[in-house]
Amino acid sequence: MTAGAPILDVDTVVGGYRPGLPILHGVSVDVALGEVVTIIGPNGAGKSTLIKAIAGFVQVTEGGITFDGTTITNQPAHALIERGVAFVPQRENVFSSLTIHENLRIGGYVVTDELEDRIEQAYAMFPILAERRRDKAAVLSGGERQMLAIARALLPGPRVLMLDEPTAGLAPRIAGEVLDRIRLLAGEGVAVLMVEQNARAALVRSDRGYIMAEGRNRAAGPAADLLNDPALGETFLGGRRHDV
Amino acid sequence: MIFQHLADGILTGAIVSLGAIGLSLTMRILKFANFSHAELLTLGAYVAFVFLIFAKSMDDVLGGAIGPFSFGLSLIIAAVLAGGFTALVALLIDRLVFSRLRARAGHMTLVFASFGIALLVRNLILIGFGPDPYYYSRTLQKAIRMPGDILVMPDQIFVLGLTIVLVICLHLFLTRSRAGIAMRGVAENPSLASACGIDVDAVIRWTWILGGVGAAVAGVLYGLTVQLRPELGFSLLLPLFAAVILGGTGSMYGAVVGGLIVGLAENLSVMVIPASYKPAIPFLLILLILYVRPKGLFGDAK
Numbered sequence: 063m064t065a066g067a068p069i070l071d072v073d074t075v076v077g078g079y080r081p082g083l084p085i086l087h088g089v090s091v092d093v094a095l096g097e098v099v100t101i102i103g104p105n106g107a108g109k110s111t112l113i114k115a116i117a118g119f120v121q122v123t124e125g126g127i128t129f130d131g132t133t134i135t136n137q138p139a140h141a142l143i144e145r146g147v148a149f150v151p152q153r154e155n156v157f158s159s160l161t162i163h164e165n166l167r168i169g170g171y172v173v174t175d176e177l178e179d180r181i182e183q184a185y186a187m188f189p190i191l192a193e194r195r196r197d198k199a200a201v202l203s204g205g206e207r208q209m210l211a212i213a214r215a216l217l218p219g220p221r222v223l224m225l226d227e228p229t230a231g232l233a234p235r236i237a238g239e240v241l242d243r244i245r246l247l248a249g250e251g252v253a254v255l256m257v258e259q260n261a262r263a264a265l266v267r268s269d270r271g272y273i274m275a276e277g278r279n280r281a282a283g284p285a286a287d288l289l290n291d292p293a294l295g296e297t298f299l300g301g302r303r304h305d306v
Numbered sequence: 307m308i309f310q311h312l313a314d315g316i317l318t319g320a321i322v323s324l325g326a327i328g329l330s331l332t333m334r335i336l337k338f339a340n341f342s343h344a345e346l347l348t349l350g351a352y353v354a355f356v357f358l359i360f361a362k363s364m365d366d367v368l369g370g371a372i373g374p375f376s377f378g379l380s381l382i383i384a385a386v387l388a389g390g391f392t393a394l395v396a397l398l399i400d401r402l403v404f405s406r407l408r409a410r411a412g413h414m415t416l417v418f419a420s421f422g423i424a425l426l427v428r429n430l431i432l433i434g435f436g437p438d439p440y441y442y443s444r445t446l447q448k449a450i451r452m453p454g455d456i457l458v459m460p461d462q463i464f465v466l467g468l469t470i471v472l473v474i475c476l477h478l479f480l481t482r483s484r485a486g487i488a489m490r491g492v493a494e495n496p497s498l499a500s501a502c503g504i505d506v507d508a509v510i511r512w513t514w515i516l517g518g519v520g521a522a523v524a525g526v527l528y529g530l531t532v533q534l535r536p537e538l539g540f541s542l543l544l545p546l547f548a549a550v551i552l553g554g555t556g557s558m559y560g561a562v563v564g565g566l567i568v569g570l571a572e573n574l575s576v577m578v579i580p581a582s583y584k585p586a587i588p589f590l591l592i593l594l595i596l597y598v599r600p601k602g603l604f605g606d607a608k
Contacts, residue, residue: 117501143503151501157494160487168491171484172503218503 068092069130069253070116070147070222076124077115085111087277088125091255093270095221098245098254100285102261103274109257110152112274113224116255117149118142129222144172148220152227152257155211158200162191162210165199169214177217184213205236212243216252223247225256229263241267265289309454311573317462319569320469321528325542326549326561327476328520334493334556335513336408338416342399343521344546345427346392348539350522351529352431354381354388355440374450374460376443377530385526389519396518397511399423405510424540432536439533442526465527472523473562476516480558485512493556541585545572548588552595554605563603567591 071092078085085108093099101109114120116127118139127135129147142149157165166184170177185192188209194202199210208228215223228244229237237260245267248254258264265271268285273294281294288294329343361368361380368379403423407416449457480486491499492509500506521539528538545568552567553560572587595602 119497119500138505139497139500140503140505143501149501151498154495154498157491157498159494160490164481164487164490167484167487168499168502168504171488214502 066094066096068094070255071128072112072116072125073127074125075112075115075122075127077120077122078111079120081121081123084123085120085277086115086122089274089277089279090125091272091279091282093222093253093255095253096248096251097270098248098256098268099270099272100261100264100268101255101257101272101274102259102264103280105259106276107274108277109274110226111277113149113226113255113257117147117224143218143220146219146221148215148218148223150211150215150223150225150228152230156199156202156207156214159198161196161198162202163195165210165214166191166217169217172218180217180219184217187216188213203236204232205240208232208236208240209243212240212247216247220252222253222255225254227257227259229258229260234263237263262289308574308577309456311577312570313452313456313458315570315573316566317458317466317531317569318573319566320466321524321531321565322542322545322549322568323562323565324469324472324527325521325524326546326553326565327473327558328517328524329546330550330553330556330558330561331489331493331513331520332517333550335489335510336404336416338413338420339547341417341420341543342423342427343420343517344539344543345424345431346396346518346521346539347525347528347542348431348536349395349427349525350385350388350392350518351525351534351538352435352440353391353522354384354526354529355442355534357384357387358442360384371443371445374447375464376445376447376461381442381526381530385523388526389522392522392525393515393518396514396521400510400514428536428540435534435536437536439535441533442530459531461530465531468523468527472520473558476558485509489513544585544588544592545569548591551592551602554602557602557604560602560604 072090074088074090075086076084076088089108089112091099091101101112103109111120115122118137122135126133129145134142134145134147157168160168166181167177170180173180185195190206191210191213199207202210225244228240232240241263244254244256256264265285265288270283271285271288272279273281273288281288325347329340332340332343358381361384365378365380371378403419404416407419447459447461449459452458480490488499488504489509489512491502492504492506496506525539528542549561549564549568553564568588568591571591572584575584575587
């Protein structure tokens, strides 16, 4: 699809968990509404750190991040969701001790009206959650947890959805279902930025991709081009095709 | 005889439960064992005593004792004001000590800091009020004879009733209200809660407020059934921790059940061991639960 102007623009960002020890060395990415953009790269490339820096969990020391033309660099994490930036962490991305319904209520914490209507919409989008609304999130399978995490992040109606390895630990078929769902979200106008180890499966469902290594941009371009680049395929996509 | 011990155990347990709820909440959300929590009970009890002196001067307006109880509206107003004051002190302690240490030190540092604050609060009360006991009321109460030949004071029934009401209110707050669910979310996963738009610092402040008010109310209720002494809270320290560990850290229902078990075990123990050994019972319960079920009755693996 043809991307419009970026809604989220990360410009030569430097940052990390400790002062003076940057993990990101001038990384730039952007994503437009209705677009799925995937960041791939080897372990330790700084992909998750980048997405956490955008989400307000990692200190940015240089460069800047803008959302819809407004600077959001180093904004506290809790303030970003009100602006329209949602984040789904890789691990522990649901509240296990709470019921599915309570998880969704927390997801809608910043929603001031029509919260129950929005929760019903989320149930319509993910019927498996509706059937188990009174169950504790702890009893959900990996795929169901991921669905709940995404449903929860979508409740405030974000314009940008960031996901950190949404298919980590999932069986290939379930991983494919999760990625298909994410693709559908972009079709509804949400800008999706995700980090994935399951590179080939994610790029197949993405519009564009970035390859990171050692905290820097290594390559960028349309997902199809990255998938078909033999050199990149050998280095970053595991060589052989492994469709999900 | 056993019914009398059971009744006394439930009444003691109700007060322990109320104090343990606040301790459990702060332990879960702030991730450290706050040994100064018991001193907030003492502070609340003494502050209520001070407010009571002022309020009693308005007894003409407020009226005297209510029905069979030893206290009147003046003590209820004093308890409310003490709850507010204790919550403010809890917030101040967090601002001056714990929040600074949270940013740069591990949880053991916070634990040791809480020991220091406990000593400070207890001794400031000792300096201010002296070691002599005080009473909210010296009115002699007539015990009520209940079925089973159980004797209870009207004030004890009030304490139990109020504890039940407060536990139900807290349950509704934590399960139905937006702020309550947010608090449970922060208790489990502060980062994720933050990603959901919850201001974790604000939730921490509310935790101190709830913990402070709960401690003050527990202190006043305890003071109603015993005398006020600077070591009032300290004497409850072990039962409070036993209740929290028994119930499972962070579980409000666990704190309630744990408190009742501690109260019952203490009071029933005097049937088989000398009463002077009663204070050791909570300690034995802690050892037992840590050996059999370290996460407590209602706790999760964390």
